[in-house]
Amino acid sequence: MSSNSFSFSFSSSLFLSKFTSSTMHPLTNPFQDSLLFIITSFFFTSFFLLLTLLQWCHHHNHKKLPPGSMGWPYLGETLKLYTQNPNSFFSNRQNRYGDIFKTNILGCPCVMISSPEAARTVLVTQAHLFKPTYPPSKERLIGPEAVFFQQGAYHSMLKRLVQASFMPSTIKHSVSQVEQIVIKMVPSWTNKTINTLQEMKKYAFEVAAISAFGEIKELEMEEIRELYRCLEKGYNSYPLHLPGTSYWKAMKARKHLNKSIRKIIERRKVESPKQGGGLLEVLLQARSTSSSFSSSPSNDGGEKKKVLIELSDSQVADNLIGVIFAAHDTTASALTWVLKYLHDNSNLLEAVTKEQEGIKSKLAMENRGLSWDDTRQMPFTSRVIQETLRSASILSFTFREAVRDVELEGYRIPKGWKVLPLFRSIHHSAHFFPHPEKFDPSRFEVPPRPNTYMPFGNGVHSCPGSELAKLELLVLLHHLTLSYRWEVVGNEDGIQYGPFPVPKHGLPVKITPRTKIFT
Numbered sequence: 001m002s003s004n005s006f007s008f009s010f011s012s013s014l015f016l017s018k019f020t021s022s023t024m025h026p027l028t029n030p031f032q033d034s035l036l037f038i039i040t041s042f043f044f045t046s047f048f049l050l051l052t053l054l055q056w057c058h059h060h061n062h063k064k065l066p067p068g069s070m071g072w073p074y075l076g077e078t079l080k081l082y083t084q085n086p087n088s089f090f091s092n093r094q095n096r097y098g099d100i101f102k103t104n105i106l107g108c109p110c111v112m113i114s115s116p117e118a119a120r121t122v123l124v125t126q127a128h129l130f131k132p133t134y135p136p137s138k139e140r141l142i143g144p145e146a147v148f149f150q151q152g153a154y155h156s157m158l159k160r161l162v163q164a165s166f167m168p169s170t171i172k173h174s175v176s177q178v179e180q181i182v183i184k185m186v187p188s189w190t191n192k193t194i195n196t197l198q199e200m201k202k203y204a205f206e207v208a209a210i211s212a213f214g215e216i217k218e219l220e221m222e223e224i225r226e227l228y229r230c231l232e233k234g235y236n237s238y239p240l241h242l243p244g245t246s247y248w249k250a251m252k253a254r255k256h257l258n259k260s261i262r263k264i265i266e267r268r269k270v271e272s273p274k275q276g277g278g279l280l281e282v283l284l285q286a287r288s289t290s291s292s293f294s295s296s297p298s299n300d301g302g303e304k305k306k307v308l309i310e311l312s313d314s315q316v317a318d319n320l321i322g323v324i325f326a327a328h329d330t331t332a333s334a335l336t337w338v339l340k341y342l343h344d345n346s347n348l349l350e351a352v353t354k355e356q357e358g359i360k361s362k363l364a365m366e367n368r369g370l371s372w373d374d375t376r377q378m379p380f381t382s383r384v385i386q387e388t389l390r391s392a393s394i395l396s397f398t399f400r401e402a403v404r405d406v407e408l409e410g411y412r413i414p415k416g417w418k419v420l421p422l423f424r425s426i427h428h429s430a431h432f433f434p435h436p437e438k439f440d441p442s443r444f445e446v447p448p449r450p451n452t453y454m455p456f457g458n459g460v461h462s463c464p465g466s467e468l469a470k471l472e473l474l475v476l477l478h479h480l481t482l483s484y485r486w487e488v489v490g491n492e493d494g495i496q497y498g499p500f501p502v503p504k505h506g507l508p509v510k511i512t513p514r515t516k517i518f519t
Protein backbone atom coordinates (compact mmCIF):
# COMPACT_ATOMS: atom_id res chain seq x y z
CA MET A 1 0.00 0.00 0.00
CA SER A 2 2.66 2.52 0.99
CA SER A 3 4.96 1.52 -1.88
CA ASN A 4 2.03 1.95 -4.29
CA SER A 5 1.24 5.44 -3.13
CA PHE A 6 4.93 6.30 -3.08
CA SER A 7 5.35 5.24 -6.75
CA PHE A 8 2.21 7.05 -7.73
CA SER A 9 3.17 10.37 -6.15
CA PHE A 10 6.73 10.02 -7.44
CA SER A 11 5.56 9.55 -11.06
CA SER A 12 2.98 12.34 -10.81
CA SER A 13 5.58 14.79 -9.47
CA LEU A 14 7.82 13.91 -12.46
CA PHE A 15 4.88 14.61 -14.74
CA LEU A 16 4.35 17.98 -13.11
CA SER A 17 7.99 19.01 -13.28
CA LYS A 18 8.13 18.15 -17.01
CA PHE A 19 5.01 20.13 -17.64
CA THR A 20 6.38 23.15 -15.81
CA SER A 21 9.75 23.08 -17.59
CA SER A 22 8.13 22.86 -21.08
CA THR A 23 5.94 25.86 -20.49
CA MET A 24 8.94 27.83 -19.28
CA HIS A 25 11.03 27.44 -22.49
CA PRO A 26 10.15 30.27 -24.90
CA LEU A 27 12.04 29.03 -28.02
CA THR A 28 10.83 25.46 -28.48
CA ASN A 29 8.12 24.35 -30.86
CA PRO A 30 5.07 23.86 -28.63
CA PHE A 31 3.83 20.74 -30.56
CA GLN A 32 7.21 19.08 -30.62
CA ASP A 33 7.56 19.91 -27.01
CA SER A 34 4.13 18.50 -26.13
CA LEU A 35 4.79 15.29 -28.05
CA LEU A 36 8.08 14.84 -26.28
CA PHE A 37 6.35 15.58 -23.02
CA ILE A 38 3.59 13.01 -23.66
CA ILE A 39 6.05 10.29 -24.73
CA THR A 40 8.35 10.91 -21.79
CA SER A 41 5.51 11.01 -19.29
CA PHE A 42 4.01 7.87 -20.77
CA PHE A 43 7.37 6.15 -20.54
CA PHE A 44 7.99 7.20 -16.92
CA THR A 45 4.44 6.51 -15.76
CA SER A 46 4.47 3.07 -17.39
CA PHE A 47 7.86 2.34 -15.89
CA PHE A 48 6.75 3.20 -12.38
CA LEU A 49 3.43 1.43 -12.76
CA LEU A 50 5.31 -1.69 -13.84
CA LEU A 51 7.68 -1.32 -10.91
CA THR A 52 4.76 -0.98 -8.51
CA LEU A 53 3.06 -4.01 -10.02
CA LEU A 54 6.25 -6.05 -9.70
CA GLN A 55 6.62 -4.98 -6.10
CA TRP A 56 2.99 -5.90 -5.36
CA CYS A 57 3.41 -9.29 -7.04
CA HIS A 58 6.60 -9.91 -5.12
CA HIS A 59 4.94 -9.01 -1.86
CA HIS A 60 1.69 -10.94 -2.34
CA ASN A 61 2.47 -13.85 -4.62
CA HIS A 62 6.06 -14.60 -3.93
CA LYS A 63 5.15 -15.66 -0.42
CA LYS A 64 3.31 -18.91 -0.90
CA LEU A 65 0.55 -20.25 1.27
CA PRO A 66 1.73 -23.20 3.38
CA PRO A 67 1.42 -26.63 1.70
CA GLY A 68 -1.58 -28.84 2.49
CA SER A 69 -5.06 -29.67 1.31
CA MET A 70 -8.16 -27.52 1.87
CA GLY A 71 -10.39 -30.60 1.30
CA TRP A 72 -14.01 -30.29 0.19
CA PRO A 73 -15.77 -26.94 -0.21
CA TYR A 74 -16.94 -25.67 3.21
CA LEU A 75 -16.50 -29.07 4.92
CA GLY A 76 -12.78 -28.96 4.22
CA GLU A 77 -11.10 -31.78 6.14
CA THR A 78 -13.52 -31.65 9.09
CA LEU A 79 -14.82 -35.19 8.65
CA LYS A 80 -11.29 -36.57 8.47
CA LEU A 81 -10.31 -34.75 11.68
CA TYR A 82 -13.39 -35.92 13.57
CA THR A 83 -13.47 -39.51 12.32
CA GLN A 84 -9.75 -40.22 12.78
CA ASN A 85 -7.66 -40.16 15.90
CA PRO A 86 -6.65 -36.44 15.99
CA ASN A 87 -3.03 -37.44 16.59
CA SER A 88 -2.92 -39.42 13.34
CA PHE A 89 -4.64 -36.57 11.50
CA PHE A 90 -1.86 -34.20 12.56
CA SER A 91 1.05 -36.62 12.19
CA ASN A 92 -0.02 -37.85 8.72
CA ARG A 93 -0.07 -34.29 7.44
CA GLN A 94 3.11 -33.36 9.22
CA ASN A 95 4.88 -36.30 7.53
CA ARG A 96 3.47 -35.30 4.13
CA TYR A 97 3.82 -31.51 4.25
CA GLY A 98 6.26 -30.65 7.05
CA ASP A 99 5.97 -28.61 10.24
CA ILE A 100 3.62 -26.00 8.78
CA PHE A 101 0.59 -27.03 6.76
CA LYS A 102 -2.79 -25.62 5.84
CA THR A 103 -6.19 -27.26 6.11
CA ASN A 104 -9.84 -26.27 6.37
CA ILE A 105 -11.94 -27.15 9.39
CA LEU A 106 -15.66 -26.26 9.42
CA GLY A 107 -15.21 -23.65 6.75
CA CYS A 108 -12.29 -21.97 8.54
CA PRO A 109 -8.96 -21.99 6.73
CA CYS A 110 -6.36 -23.05 9.30
CA VAL A 111 -2.59 -23.27 9.49
CA MET A 112 -1.24 -25.94 11.83
CA ILE A 113 2.27 -25.56 13.16
CA SER A 114 4.45 -28.05 14.95
CA SER A 115 7.82 -26.37 14.89
CA PRO A 116 8.89 -24.87 18.24
CA GLU A 117 10.32 -21.80 16.46
CA ALA A 118 7.10 -21.05 14.57
CA ALA A 119 5.03 -21.66 17.72
CA ARG A 120 7.24 -19.17 19.54
CA THR A 121 6.72 -16.59 16.81
CA VAL A 122 2.93 -16.95 17.05
CA LEU A 123 2.70 -17.08 20.85
CA VAL A 124 5.58 -14.90 21.97
CA THR A 125 7.58 -12.70 19.60
CA GLN A 126 4.77 -11.73 17.18
CA ALA A 127 1.87 -12.41 19.56
CA HIS A 128 0.28 -9.04 18.70
CA LEU A 129 -0.32 -10.31 15.13
CA PHE A 130 -2.24 -13.39 16.32
CA LYS A 131 -5.29 -12.80 18.51
CA PRO A 132 -7.01 -15.50 20.59
CA THR A 133 -10.17 -16.77 18.94
CA TYR A 134 -13.10 -18.76 20.32
CA PRO A 135 -16.57 -19.56 18.97
CA PRO A 136 -18.94 -16.69 19.99
CA SER A 137 -21.38 -19.22 21.54
CA LYS A 138 -18.65 -20.30 23.98
CA GLU A 139 -17.59 -16.72 24.67
CA ARG A 140 -21.17 -15.82 25.59
CA LEU A 141 -21.35 -18.67 28.09
CA ILE A 142 -18.06 -18.01 29.87
CA GLY A 143 -18.36 -14.25 29.71
CA PRO A 144 -16.93 -12.15 26.87
CA GLU A 145 -14.81 -10.01 29.22
CA ALA A 146 -12.83 -12.98 30.57
CA VAL A 147 -9.07 -12.68 30.33
CA PHE A 148 -8.45 -15.34 27.69
CA PHE A 149 -10.63 -13.67 25.03
CA GLN A 150 -8.69 -10.41 25.28
CA GLN A 151 -5.73 -8.80 23.59
CA GLY A 152 -3.72 -5.63 24.22
CA ALA A 153 -3.99 -3.27 27.21
CA TYR A 154 -7.16 -4.74 28.78
CA HIS A 155 -5.61 -8.21 28.59
CA SER A 156 -2.31 -7.09 30.18
CA MET A 157 -4.13 -5.36 33.03
CA LEU A 158 -6.33 -8.38 33.76
CA LYS A 159 -3.45 -10.81 33.38
CA ARG A 160 -1.41 -8.93 35.98
CA LEU A 161 -4.29 -9.23 38.45
CA VAL A 162 -4.93 -12.92 37.75
CA GLN A 163 -1.22 -13.70 37.94
CA ALA A 164 -0.99 -11.86 41.28
CA SER A 165 -3.64 -14.22 42.68
CA PHE A 166 -1.92 -17.41 41.52
CA MET A 167 1.78 -16.77 41.94
CA PRO A 168 3.69 -18.95 44.42
CA SER A 169 3.91 -16.20 47.06
CA THR A 170 0.09 -16.04 47.11
CA ILE A 171 -0.88 -19.70 46.75
CA LYS A 172 1.67 -20.87 49.33
CA HIS A 173 -0.90 -19.70 51.92
CA SER A 174 -3.52 -22.05 50.40
CA VAL A 175 -1.60 -25.31 50.85
CA SER A 176 -3.45 -26.29 54.03
CA GLN A 177 -6.83 -25.48 52.43
CA VAL A 178 -5.99 -27.69 49.44
CA GLU A 179 -4.76 -30.41 51.80
CA GLN A 180 -7.99 -30.26 53.82
CA ILE A 181 -10.02 -30.88 50.66
CA VAL A 182 -7.89 -33.96 49.90
CA ILE A 183 -8.00 -35.27 53.47
CA LYS A 184 -11.80 -35.05 53.43
CA MET A 185 -12.23 -36.48 49.93
CA VAL A 186 -9.80 -39.41 49.65
CA PRO A 187 -10.98 -41.58 52.61
CA SER A 188 -14.52 -41.51 51.18
CA TRP A 189 -13.22 -43.58 48.26
CA THR A 190 -11.95 -46.44 50.42
CA ASN A 191 -12.96 -49.86 49.09
CA LYS A 192 -15.13 -48.28 46.41
CA THR A 193 -14.98 -48.11 42.63
CA ILE A 194 -14.79 -44.48 41.65
CA ASN A 195 -14.85 -42.71 38.31
CA THR A 196 -11.48 -40.99 38.59
CA LEU A 197 -12.33 -38.12 36.24
CA GLN A 198 -15.58 -37.27 38.05
CA GLU A 199 -13.88 -37.29 41.46
CA MET A 200 -10.98 -35.21 40.17
CA LYS A 201 -13.45 -32.72 38.73
CA LYS A 202 -14.98 -32.28 42.19
CA TYR A 203 -11.53 -31.72 43.70
CA ALA A 204 -10.41 -29.31 40.97
CA PHE A 205 -13.69 -27.38 41.24
CA GLU A 206 -13.39 -26.92 45.00
CA VAL A 207 -9.83 -25.61 44.70
CA ALA A 208 -10.71 -23.34 41.75
CA ALA A 209 -13.76 -21.91 43.52
CA ILE A 210 -11.81 -21.16 46.70
CA SER A 211 -9.05 -19.53 44.62
CA ALA A 212 -11.63 -17.42 42.81
CA PHE A 213 -13.88 -16.36 45.70
CA GLY A 214 -11.81 -16.97 48.81
CA GLU A 215 -13.90 -18.19 51.72
CA ILE A 216 -17.64 -17.99 51.04
CA LYS A 217 -20.70 -19.40 52.80
CA GLU A 218 -21.37 -23.08 52.07
CA LEU A 219 -24.87 -22.21 50.83
CA GLU A 220 -23.46 -19.74 48.30
CA MET A 221 -20.86 -22.27 47.23
CA GLU A 222 -23.54 -24.93 46.72
CA GLU A 223 -25.54 -22.56 44.53
CA ILE A 224 -22.47 -21.70 42.42
CA ARG A 225 -21.55 -25.39 42.13
CA GLU A 226 -25.04 -26.27 40.86
CA LEU A 227 -25.23 -23.41 38.36
CA TYR A 228 -21.70 -24.10 37.11
CA ARG A 229 -22.60 -27.75 36.50
CA CYS A 230 -25.47 -26.64 34.26
CA LEU A 231 -23.23 -24.14 32.46
CA GLU A 232 -20.62 -26.81 31.79
CA LYS A 233 -23.22 -29.18 30.31
CA GLY A 234 -24.31 -26.49 27.87
CA TYR A 235 -20.73 -25.62 26.99
CA ASN A 236 -20.15 -29.12 25.67
CA SER A 237 -23.47 -29.28 23.81
CA TYR A 238 -24.62 -28.01 20.40
CA PRO A 239 -25.05 -24.21 20.77
CA LEU A 240 -28.76 -24.05 19.86
CA HIS A 241 -30.32 -21.20 21.83
CA LEU A 242 -33.91 -22.49 21.92
CA PRO A 243 -36.02 -23.13 25.05
CA GLY A 244 -35.30 -26.54 26.52
CA THR A 245 -31.88 -27.13 24.91
CA SER A 246 -28.80 -27.65 27.08
CA TYR A 247 -27.28 -24.49 25.64
CA TRP A 248 -30.38 -22.46 26.55
CA LYS A 249 -30.36 -23.88 30.10
CA ALA A 250 -26.67 -23.07 30.37
CA MET A 251 -27.26 -19.45 29.30
CA LYS A 252 -29.96 -19.19 31.96
CA ALA A 253 -27.59 -20.65 34.55
CA ARG A 254 -24.96 -18.12 33.46
CA LYS A 255 -27.40 -15.24 34.15
CA HIS A 256 -28.17 -16.66 37.60
CA LEU A 257 -24.45 -17.01 38.26
CA ASN A 258 -24.07 -13.31 37.51
CA LYS A 259 -26.75 -12.52 40.09
CA SER A 260 -25.19 -14.78 42.74
CA ILE A 261 -21.75 -13.31 42.15
CA ARG A 262 -23.16 -9.74 42.31
CA LYS A 263 -24.55 -10.50 45.79
CA ILE A 264 -21.13 -11.71 46.94
CA ILE A 265 -19.48 -8.62 45.40
CA GLU A 266 -21.92 -6.27 47.18
CA ARG A 267 -21.14 -7.90 50.52
CA ARG A 268 -17.39 -7.85 49.93
CA LYS A 269 -17.48 -4.17 49.04
CA VAL A 270 -18.72 -3.23 52.50
CA GLU A 271 -16.42 -5.64 54.35
CA SER A 272 -12.84 -4.59 55.05
CA PRO A 273 -10.28 -6.18 52.67
CA LYS A 274 -8.93 -9.48 53.97
CA GLN A 275 -6.16 -11.96 53.20
CA GLY A 276 -7.31 -15.12 51.47
CA GLY A 277 -10.14 -13.37 49.66
CA GLY A 278 -9.11 -14.98 46.38
CA LEU A 279 -9.12 -13.43 42.94
CA LEU A 280 -12.34 -11.59 43.81
CA GLU A 281 -10.55 -9.57 46.49
CA VAL A 282 -7.74 -8.72 44.06
CA LEU A 283 -10.20 -7.59 41.38
CA LEU A 284 -12.16 -5.47 43.88
CA GLN A 285 -9.01 -3.82 45.16
CA ALA A 286 -7.99 -3.03 41.59
CA ARG A 287 -11.29 -1.24 41.23
CA SER A 288 -10.62 0.96 44.21
CA THR A 289 -7.16 1.67 42.77
CA SER A 290 -8.88 2.64 39.52
CA SER A 291 -11.03 5.36 41.14
CA SER A 292 -7.95 7.04 42.60
CA PHE A 293 -6.36 6.76 39.15
CA SER A 294 -9.27 8.61 37.58
CA SER A 295 -8.83 11.70 39.71
CA SER A 296 -5.10 11.98 39.08
CA PRO A 297 -3.73 13.37 35.82
CA SER A 298 -2.38 10.68 33.52
CA ASN A 299 0.50 11.06 31.13
CA ASP A 300 0.25 7.60 29.59
CA GLY A 301 -2.32 8.56 26.99
CA GLY A 302 -5.17 7.65 29.33
CA GLU A 303 -5.44 4.08 28.06
CA LYS A 304 -4.44 2.44 31.31
CA LYS A 305 -6.73 4.77 33.23
CA LYS A 306 -9.70 4.04 30.97
CA VAL A 307 -9.20 0.29 31.07
CA LEU A 308 -9.00 0.15 34.86
CA ILE A 309 -12.07 2.30 35.41
CA GLU A 310 -14.18 0.06 33.18
CA LEU A 311 -13.82 -3.01 35.41
CA SER A 312 -17.54 -3.42 36.11
CA ASP A 313 -19.36 -6.06 38.18
CA SER A 314 -19.98 -8.12 35.06
CA GLN A 315 -16.30 -7.94 34.11
CA VAL A 316 -15.42 -9.20 37.59
CA ALA A 317 -17.99 -12.00 37.22
CA ASP A 318 -16.76 -12.99 33.74
CA ASN A 319 -13.23 -13.32 35.06
CA LEU A 320 -14.19 -15.34 38.12
CA ILE A 321 -16.19 -17.78 35.98
CA GLY A 322 -13.43 -17.71 33.36
CA VAL A 323 -10.76 -18.72 35.86
CA ILE A 324 -12.87 -21.55 37.29
CA PHE A 325 -13.54 -22.73 33.76
CA ALA A 326 -9.84 -22.64 32.80
CA ALA A 327 -8.83 -24.42 36.02
CA HIS A 328 -11.46 -27.11 36.22
CA ASP A 329 -11.38 -29.67 33.39
CA THR A 330 -7.70 -29.13 32.61
CA THR A 331 -6.54 -29.94 36.15
CA ALA A 332 -9.04 -32.81 36.51
CA SER A 333 -7.71 -34.33 33.31
CA ALA A 334 -4.07 -34.06 34.49
CA LEU A 335 -5.00 -35.63 37.86
CA THR A 336 -6.73 -38.53 36.08
CA TRP A 337 -3.73 -39.13 33.81
CA VAL A 338 -1.22 -39.18 36.65
CA LEU A 339 -3.21 -41.96 38.34
CA LYS A 340 -3.29 -43.90 35.07
CA TYR A 341 0.47 -43.57 34.47
CA LEU A 342 1.35 -44.56 38.04
CA HIS A 343 -1.05 -47.50 37.84
CA ASP A 344 0.66 -48.70 34.66
CA ASN A 345 4.22 -48.16 35.99
CA SER A 346 4.42 -49.77 39.43
CA ASN A 347 8.17 -49.04 39.73
CA LEU A 348 7.40 -45.32 39.43
CA LEU A 349 4.55 -45.59 41.93
CA GLU A 350 6.97 -47.19 44.36
CA ALA A 351 9.54 -44.42 43.84
CA VAL A 352 6.93 -41.68 44.36
CA THR A 353 5.72 -43.43 47.54
CA LYS A 354 9.27 -43.61 48.86
CA GLU A 355 9.79 -39.89 48.30
CA GLN A 356 6.49 -39.11 50.02
CA GLU A 357 7.41 -41.32 52.98
CA GLY A 358 10.47 -39.14 53.52
CA ILE A 359 8.21 -36.07 53.69
CA LYS A 360 5.75 -37.89 55.94
CA SER A 361 8.35 -38.76 58.57
CA LYS A 362 9.47 -35.13 58.65
CA LEU A 363 5.87 -33.96 59.13
CA ALA A 364 5.31 -36.56 61.87
CA MET A 365 8.43 -35.39 63.71
CA GLU A 366 7.35 -31.75 63.46
CA ASN A 367 3.69 -32.61 64.09
CA ARG A 368 2.27 -30.51 61.28
CA GLY A 369 0.60 -30.70 57.88
CA LEU A 370 2.09 -30.09 54.44
CA SER A 371 3.64 -26.71 53.71
CA TRP A 372 4.63 -25.02 50.46
CA ASP A 373 8.30 -25.72 51.24
CA ASP A 374 7.56 -29.45 51.56
CA THR A 375 6.07 -29.43 48.08
CA ARG A 376 9.40 -27.98 46.84
CA GLN A 377 11.17 -31.06 48.24
CA MET A 378 9.50 -33.59 45.92
CA PRO A 379 11.82 -33.73 42.89
CA PHE A 380 10.87 -37.23 41.74
CA THR A 381 7.11 -36.67 42.10
CA SER A 382 7.54 -33.35 40.26
CA ARG A 383 9.23 -35.10 37.34
CA VAL A 384 6.36 -37.61 37.20
CA ILE A 385 4.02 -34.61 36.93
CA GLN A 386 6.16 -32.99 34.22
CA GLU A 387 6.13 -36.21 32.21
CA THR A 388 2.36 -36.60 32.74
CA LEU A 389 1.81 -33.13 31.29
CA ARG A 390 4.06 -33.90 28.31
CA SER A 391 2.64 -37.30 27.59
CA ALA A 392 -1.04 -36.40 28.07
CA SER A 393 -0.67 -32.88 26.53
CA ILE A 394 -3.97 -31.77 28.05
CA LEU A 395 -4.29 -28.83 25.64
CA SER A 396 -3.30 -30.56 22.40
CA PHE A 397 -3.24 -27.20 20.64
CA THR A 398 -4.51 -23.66 20.93
CA PHE A 399 -6.19 -21.27 18.48
CA ARG A 400 -5.07 -17.89 17.23
CA GLU A 401 -6.24 -15.76 14.30
CA ALA A 402 -3.99 -13.65 12.07
CA VAL A 403 -5.02 -10.00 12.56
CA ARG A 404 -3.51 -9.12 9.16
CA ASP A 405 -1.57 -10.82 6.37
CA VAL A 406 1.45 -12.26 8.15
CA GLU A 407 4.62 -13.94 6.95
CA LEU A 408 5.57 -17.02 8.94
CA GLU A 409 8.70 -19.02 8.14
CA GLY A 410 8.57 -17.93 4.48
CA TYR A 411 4.83 -18.61 4.07
CA ARG A 412 2.00 -16.13 3.78
CA ILE A 413 -0.84 -16.44 6.26
CA PRO A 414 -3.80 -14.35 5.08
CA LYS A 415 -5.68 -12.12 7.52
CA GLY A 416 -8.48 -13.99 9.34
CA TRP A 417 -6.93 -17.45 8.98
CA LYS A 418 -6.73 -19.53 12.14
CA VAL A 419 -3.30 -20.55 13.35
CA LEU A 420 -2.93 -23.58 15.63
CA PRO A 421 0.32 -24.27 17.47
CA LEU A 422 0.20 -28.05 18.02
CA PHE A 423 1.60 -28.57 21.53
CA ARG A 424 0.96 -32.31 21.40
CA SER A 425 2.93 -32.80 18.17
CA ILE A 426 5.91 -30.93 19.64
CA HIS A 427 5.69 -32.91 22.91
CA HIS A 428 5.54 -36.15 20.94
CA SER A 429 8.34 -35.41 18.52
CA ALA A 430 11.13 -37.99 18.79
CA HIS A 431 13.47 -35.20 17.83
CA PHE A 432 12.91 -33.34 21.12
CA PHE A 433 11.74 -36.21 23.35
CA PRO A 434 13.41 -39.52 22.37
CA HIS A 435 10.99 -42.49 22.50
CA PRO A 436 8.09 -40.11 23.02
CA GLU A 437 5.56 -42.92 23.56
CA LYS A 438 7.49 -44.09 26.66
CA PHE A 439 6.42 -42.65 30.02
CA ASP A 440 9.82 -41.69 31.35
CA PRO A 441 10.07 -38.99 34.05
CA SER A 442 13.88 -39.25 34.02
CA ARG A 443 13.95 -37.31 30.74
CA PHE A 444 13.27 -34.21 32.88
CA GLU A 445 16.49 -34.69 34.85
CA VAL A 446 17.84 -32.25 32.25
CA PRO A 447 15.68 -29.30 31.19
CA PRO A 448 13.97 -29.72 27.81
CA ARG A 449 15.14 -27.64 24.84
CA PRO A 450 13.66 -24.11 24.94
CA ASN A 451 10.15 -23.83 23.44
CA THR A 452 9.68 -27.59 23.14
CA TYR A 453 7.79 -28.10 26.42
CA MET A 454 4.59 -26.04 26.64
CA PRO A 455 1.94 -27.82 28.72
CA PHE A 456 0.92 -24.40 30.03
CA GLY A 457 1.35 -22.55 26.73
CA ASN A 458 3.87 -19.80 26.07
CA GLY A 459 3.96 -16.01 25.87
CA VAL A 460 1.33 -13.43 26.80
CA HIS A 461 -1.54 -15.91 27.12
CA SER A 462 0.40 -18.62 28.97
CA CYS A 463 -1.32 -20.21 31.94
CA PRO A 464 -1.31 -18.17 35.17
CA GLY A 465 -2.55 -21.23 37.12
CA SER A 466 0.36 -23.58 36.41
CA GLU A 467 1.70 -23.50 39.98
CA LEU A 468 -1.74 -24.08 41.49
CA ALA A 469 -2.36 -27.03 39.15
CA LYS A 470 1.00 -28.60 40.10
CA LEU A 471 0.28 -28.00 43.79
CA GLU A 472 -3.04 -29.87 43.48
CA LEU A 473 -1.26 -32.80 41.84
CA LEU A 474 1.48 -32.92 44.50
CA VAL A 475 -0.91 -32.74 47.46
CA LEU A 476 -3.14 -35.48 46.08
CA LEU A 477 -0.20 -37.76 45.26
CA HIS A 478 1.23 -37.27 48.77
CA HIS A 479 -1.91 -38.58 50.48
CA LEU A 480 -2.95 -41.13 47.90
CA THR A 481 0.38 -42.91 47.45
CA LEU A 482 1.05 -43.07 51.21
CA SER A 483 -2.23 -44.69 52.18
CA TYR A 484 -3.95 -46.20 49.11
CA ARG A 485 -3.59 -48.28 45.97
CA TRP A 486 -5.86 -48.28 42.93
CA GLU A 487 -6.71 -50.90 40.36
CA VAL A 488 -8.22 -50.00 36.99
CA VAL A 489 -11.64 -51.62 36.51
CA GLY A 490 -12.22 -53.08 33.03
CA ASN A 491 -9.57 -53.53 30.43
CA GLU A 492 -10.52 -50.97 27.86
CA ASP A 493 -7.48 -48.92 27.03
CA GLY A 494 -7.75 -45.76 24.97
CA ILE A 495 -8.47 -42.07 25.10
CA GLN A 496 -11.71 -40.12 25.05
CA TYR A 497 -12.03 -36.38 24.42
CA GLY A 498 -14.51 -34.44 26.45
CA PRO A 499 -13.19 -31.85 25.59
CA PHE A 500 -9.74 -32.67 27.01
CA PRO A 501 -8.11 -36.06 26.51
CA VAL A 502 -8.75 -38.51 29.35
CA PRO A 503 -8.44 -42.29 29.68
CA LYS A 504 -11.51 -44.18 28.40
CA HIS A 505 -14.67 -43.91 30.54
CA GLY A 506 -12.92 -41.46 32.88
CA LEU A 507 -10.73 -44.24 34.34
CA PRO A 508 -12.89 -46.28 36.75
CA VAL A 509 -10.65 -47.52 39.59
CA LYS A 510 -11.11 -49.57 42.74
CA ILE A 511 -9.44 -47.89 45.72
CA THR A 512 -8.07 -50.03 48.53
CA PRO A 513 -6.00 -49.21 51.62
CA ARG A 514 -2.30 -49.69 50.98
CA THR A 515 -0.76 -52.82 52.51
CA LYS A 516 2.88 -52.85 53.52
CA ILE A 517 3.62 -55.77 51.14
CA PHE A 518 4.05 -53.21 48.39
CA THR A 519 6.93 -51.29 49.96
Ligand code: HEM
Pocket residue numbers: 132147148149159162166322323326327328330331334394395398399454455456457458460461462463464465466468469
Ligand atom coordinates in the same frame (compact mmCIF):
# COMPACT_ATOMS: atom_id res chain seq x y z
C1 HEM B 1 -3.00 -29.00 34.43
C2 HEM B 1 -3.80 -27.96 34.40
C3 HEM B 1 -3.75 -26.85 33.41
C4 HEM B 1 -3.29 -26.87 32.13
C5 HEM B 1 -2.72 -28.05 31.35
C6 HEM B 1 -3.46 -25.53 31.60
C7 HEM B 1 -3.06 -25.14 30.33
C8 HEM B 1 -3.20 -23.86 29.84
C9 HEM B 1 -2.70 -23.41 28.57
C10 HEM B 1 -1.95 -24.28 27.56
C11 HEM B 1 -3.04 -22.11 28.44
C12 HEM B 1 -2.69 -21.20 27.26
C13 HEM B 1 -3.81 -21.20 26.25
C14 HEM B 1 -3.48 -20.36 25.04
O1 HEM B 1 -2.35 -19.94 24.84
O2 HEM B 1 -4.40 -20.14 24.25
C15 HEM B 1 -3.76 -21.72 29.63
C16 HEM B 1 -4.29 -20.47 29.85
C17 HEM B 1 -4.97 -20.12 31.00
N1 HEM B 1 -5.09 -20.87 32.16
FE1 HEM B 1 -4.48 -22.76 32.40
N2 HEM B 1 -4.02 -24.75 32.56
C18 HEM B 1 -4.19 -25.51 33.69
C19 HEM B 1 -4.69 -25.09 34.91
C20 HEM B 1 -5.11 -23.82 35.20
C21 HEM B 1 -5.51 -23.35 36.50
C22 HEM B 1 -5.47 -24.15 37.79
C23 HEM B 1 -5.91 -22.05 36.35
C24 HEM B 1 -6.40 -21.17 37.47
C25 HEM B 1 -5.92 -20.03 37.70
C26 HEM B 1 -5.75 -21.70 34.94
C27 HEM B 1 -6.07 -20.49 34.39
C28 HEM B 1 -5.78 -20.13 33.08
C29 HEM B 1 -6.15 -18.85 32.51
C30 HEM B 1 -6.93 -17.73 33.21
C31 HEM B 1 -5.63 -18.84 31.20
C32 HEM B 1 -5.76 -17.72 30.17
C33 HEM B 1 -4.54 -16.80 30.27
C34 HEM B 1 -4.53 -15.70 29.23
O3 HEM B 1 -5.29 -15.76 28.25
O4 HEM B 1 -3.75 -14.76 29.40
N3 HEM B 1 -5.24 -22.80 34.29
N4 HEM B 1 -3.84 -22.80 30.48
